Amino acid sequence: MSDSDLSVYKQIGPEAFERLIDGFYRRVATDPVLRPMYPDDELDAAARRLRLFLIQLFGGPATYSDERGHPRLRARHLPFRIDQAARDVWMQHMQAALDEAEIADPARGAMLAYFERAATGMINTYNPD
Numbered sequence: 721m722s723d724s725d726l727s728v729y730k731q732i733g734p735e736a737f738e739r740l741i742d743g744f745y746r747r748v749a750t751d752p753v754l755r756p757m758y759p760d761d762e763l764d765a766a767a768r769r770l771r772l773f774l775i776q777l778f779g780g781p782a783t784y785s786d787e788r789g790h791p792r793l794r795a796r797h798l799p800f801r802i803d804q805a806a807r808d809v810w811m812q813h814m815q816a817a818l819d820e821a822e823i824a825d826p827a828r829g830a831m832l833a834y835f836e837r838a839a840t841g842m843i844n845t846y847n848p849d
């Protein structure tokens with residue numbers, strides 16, 4: 721993690737992560753591509769895991785790893801079929817949630833750069849033309 725990542729949590733605080741994740745999962749809840757990937761009654765639990773993960777990644781308390789161990793994000797996403805289209809929908813919702821949460825630069829830019837890179841890394845299907 722770089723110094724700029726470290727400062728994100730200090731810049732925006734825990735409430736901003738809560739606003740971000742609330743807005744993101746509200747969108748996932750009605751999304752025809754993403755919603756079916758999440759276990760029926762697990763959205764709240766999934767939202768909490770993502771919030772704690774991001775807080776830890778961006779320099780806040782390490783509650784995520786205390787509860788879940790090493791993130792192993794790519795391995796944990798292998799059970800879901802993530803193609804380019806699913807990745808793009810995920811990104812659209814996250815970008816809209818960043819706007820709605822009114823997270824300002826430079827935190828917004830650092831988070832967006834991370835999401836773009838990490839979401840692409842989660843693609844686990846090959847789609848021949």
Ligand code: HEM
Pocket residue numbers: 754757758759762765766767769770773788793796797800802806807810834835836837838839842
């Ligand atoms: C920046 C990219 C991403 C990050 C940082 C991220 C992060 C996470 C985290 C932290 C979890 C919980 C892992 C755990 O069990 O502890 C999770 C679960 C999950 N993610 Fe992602 N994810 C990303 C991209 C995606 C994409 C692109 C999709 C699908 C299009 C996706 C679908 C899911 C699903 C279905 C789960 C399972 C719900 C759960 O049990 O938590 N994720 N993700």
